[in-house]
Amino acid sequence: MSNFVDFVGPVLDPLPYLAKADIGVNCSHQEGFSNALLEYMASGLGIVATDVGGNGEAVRHQIDGIIVSSRKPPEMTLAIMALFEKSFRERLGNSARQRAINTFASRNCMVSYAKMYRELIEV
Structure with missing residues (x-):
């Protein structure tokens, strides 16, 4: 594995x-809105992310990356x-x-x- 992955x-x-990477993986079980995920996106990486927090709002499944269940490791493996x-x-x-x-x-x-603030003020 050390020939392919740097920890x-x-x-x-x-x-x-990120410039040397091909794939960015966010395997969180809990997440708000992931800065790391935004960095992966801005770097143009292929992305795999779990279906928690704001991940699905940032990454559109099969458009910007692959969204998988946070509790099903085989899905993560297949996506990678x-x-x-x-x-x-x-x-x-x-x-x-x-x-x-x-x-x-x-x-x-x-x-x-x-x-948005202008629209709220006008209401």
Whole structure:
């Protein structure tokens, strides 16, 4: 496994590691809205994430990544194996990157919040 997977532990700057990666896996049993998942998306990785917290809001199943049950390890295994297919992984990764830029970039979030607040004030 060490020929294919690097376990590096906590790091201050994940970007150099993400640049070398092909797949990002979020296997949480509990999650809010995962910053790591957004980093995977922005890096254009093929993503496997569990169906907890905001993961399904960030990653659209079979569009930006693969969402699996948090309590079924065989699903996680099959999803990771599916991402071994380069064209599939790249299609999901490209979609995830565009979604990260268009939906979750800080500038776009600020514009959305400003619009929402204006609408609330007008009510």
